[in-house]
Amino acid sequence: MHYVSTRATSASAARNPQRFSDILLAGLAPDGGLYLPASYPQVSGAELDAWRQLSYADLAYEILRKFATDIPDADLRALTAKTYTPEVYRNARADEPAQDITPLRVLEDGAAGKLVLQALSNGPTLAFKDMAMQLLGNLFEYALAKNDEELNIFGATSGDTGSAAEYAMRGKRGVRVFMLSPHAKMSAFQTAQMFSLQDPNIFNIAVEGVFDNCQDLVKAVSNDLAFKARHKIGTVNSINWARVVAQVVYYFRGYLAATTDNAQKVSFTVPSGNFGNICAGHIARMMGLPIDRLVAATNENDVLDEFFRTGVYRVRKPAETYHTSSPSMDISKASNFERFVYELVGRDAERTHALFRKVETDGGFDLSGAPGSDGDEWKLVERYGFASGRSTHADRLATIRDVADDYGITIDTHTADGVKVAREHMRPGVTMIVLETALAAKFNETILEALGSDAARPPGFEGIEALPQRFTVMRPEVEAVKAFIAAHTGL
Template identity: 40%
Template sequence: MKYISTRGKVAPIGFIDMFLMGLGEDGGLIVPETIPNVTADQLKAWSKLSYQDLMLEVFSLFTNDEIPEQDLRKLIQDSYAGFTSPDVLPLTTLNDSLHVLELFHGPTFAFKDVALQFMGNLYAYVAKKQNKVINILGATSGDTGASAISSVRGKEGIQICILHPNGKVSRVQELQMTTVQDDNVLNLSVNGNFDDCQQIIKELFADIPFKTKYHLRAINSINFVRILAQSVYYFYAYLQLPEKLRADGVNFSIPTGNFGNIFSGYLAKKMGVPIKQLVLATNENNILERFINEGVYKPEGFRSTHSPSMDIQIASNFERYLYYFCGEDAIAVSERMERFKAEGQLIFTSEEISRIQQDMTAYSVSNEECLETIQSYKNEFDYLLDPHSACGIAAYKGAGNKGDGAFVSLATAHPAKFDEAIRLIGIEQTFPERIQELFDKPQRQVVVENAKAEIATQLEGFYRVTQ
């Protein structure tokens, strides 16, 4: 298995080199040269595996034996040892057709832990094996930062800097990042929104001399290992359902902002998981819904919502989907991305819209509908959803349940992380101890302007001091 760029100007590389490169050095995103096919017989053989053993099987299709099996198994076991559920990702049945896959039982109570706990351990493994300094740089709309910091705090040979939009994450998300006192952690609070943070990250990774000098590595979903790790839970959810429910295929409803979570499902489907519908749930920042329903990919005015981790206009993983949509034609991808850069939008034909809608459907959830869904499911099932997970359920109701078969909606965060929204409808909840204790801890962060030069200066000082 070799890895290439969606823009075609990165020579085929191996698994570890792909992991370390993160963003392609030509500005594209890294994808596998070919996607492995998992047969129905293989799926059947995997049906009784634990989550950890299933992940080992899936990753083994991609690693080229660059990580010995014993080492890979230990990395996986260590990554999920801190999850509070013995199933890692329990599947909760709400009614005959709707099931909720709970992805929030990791250290920071968000789905990002599923991939990032593993990636943090993998970075530490590579740093030790190759005797390298690894400086992780990422942007977050809330959950990625906390999870990434949790995965590498205090680890030898690794520094991490996370950019988050100042005042545009939940209080718990902010505290999970900024109360960490380890010297290998730097939090930059940017006066802007997530897209501003993400753009600066892309520019810094595209600055090859800067990236090389400071050994920059990616932990955002621009890193394909993050996508691959997330694809595993689509296999797992499918296999956890009773055989009679999955016989005709399974549908998924997926809260998403950066297109990574749904692209992971798209990858699982291309690998062979019998997925019928992929329903993309957005909030009022609905560029992805308009892309799927109208064929227009164009950022519009930013709106603050009750689901801030999805308050994203420019979706990094859109380019990965575009690559497969264009028949793996890197030249066509490059041309479209250059057009998007020049014109600020991409327009798709009616024929192309039909093709897109064969891959996925979409539904945009308003702030009001989000809160109504939380209230409704609390009343009917005594099940408390966080606002992002509620968007997934609302999309299942609004766009997804027109199809046949079982539906799995992804619950991406614990409701305690977004208590501000839940209190708006009069619901009081008890915080887990690990969240409650955050409110008494001192914070450490640096507020910066939305400027690449200012952030580069912060990084130079941080990496110089900590190396």
């Protein structure tokens, strides 16, 4: 299995084929593109049948071995077995078996279709990011130990990636974490999860701006190849291929748990900001998983919904980015979207590069096929099974109340966006699975507004907001961030 950049010419890709281990510790490719497999491995019906009875750890091994072909089978099996355990994913509800890891919860089953939640937030930071990040931490430690190397992880978070990365990497041999987040724009719980960590290998930087400023800093540092090499910079953001492929696993798990045979199809609704989570669903579908539709649910920052409705991809400026009650989706420049656009334009790397240069110069591009547009590839979106919808603060309050009243389940704000949009796209005979984003406790301010009572917290998270916090506030300036990294790496 070899990997190519979304911006690589065929000649450069042929000269420099990349294996999974080559790109594991990397973020952007040297040309500024994102890595994807040269071709997707296919899953047969017989394999799906055989996988129905597997544990989550064994299913993860079977899927990952198709992508990480250069990691010895015994090592990869040991890594997935170490990662996906009831002890790590210990926050399941009392009425659900802990070993299920990602249990399904049926909300509706009627003439309009079946609506199901897939619980992805049983990990140590109570968010779906743990599903991939815990594996990434173990993969990083394994790869670094083999070569006696060090790695300085540099990433950005709108709320959940940061804490998931820090909890996965704290105490890991040879790893430091430098995590950017938008200053004063996460929930109190999210902020405390990150900033209360006192581990010497964890560095939190609160950027005066929005998430897109943080993401731009990560890309700028990643594109300085000399600095990146000198300071051994890697990333855990979803621009890292290993993180995306780890998320593919729970799409297969959700499908297998929701169906009894391979003739059935399901749809997934995915709360979407940076396009990484739903990109994993696209990859699963390209591998042959019988997915009917992939529905992107956005909040008021509706860049992705606008594209899927109109064919226009128009990023917003920081001043145009809303601070909402589903803050992990307060993103106006979806960094993973390039992977899908690359597929949409027929894996034409030069065209992909040109479109994303236009994002930087003109603020976006238009694939609607209208006069004067940049192309007409938007017409292929339906062939790839995509749809979308938008949710507002009022919508999520109403949905949180409705789900709590009707089903006795308290969902977080992002999952509420997902449920609201999922209901608009249900089809009779097709199960609609909504991917849970986080536990409601992480967004208690809005839960209190919606329900008039606090969200329940798993044991160990009581009073987390009152813990001492350690972080550095910085302006969104590339050179200042580089200087901070250099001062704390000793390299």
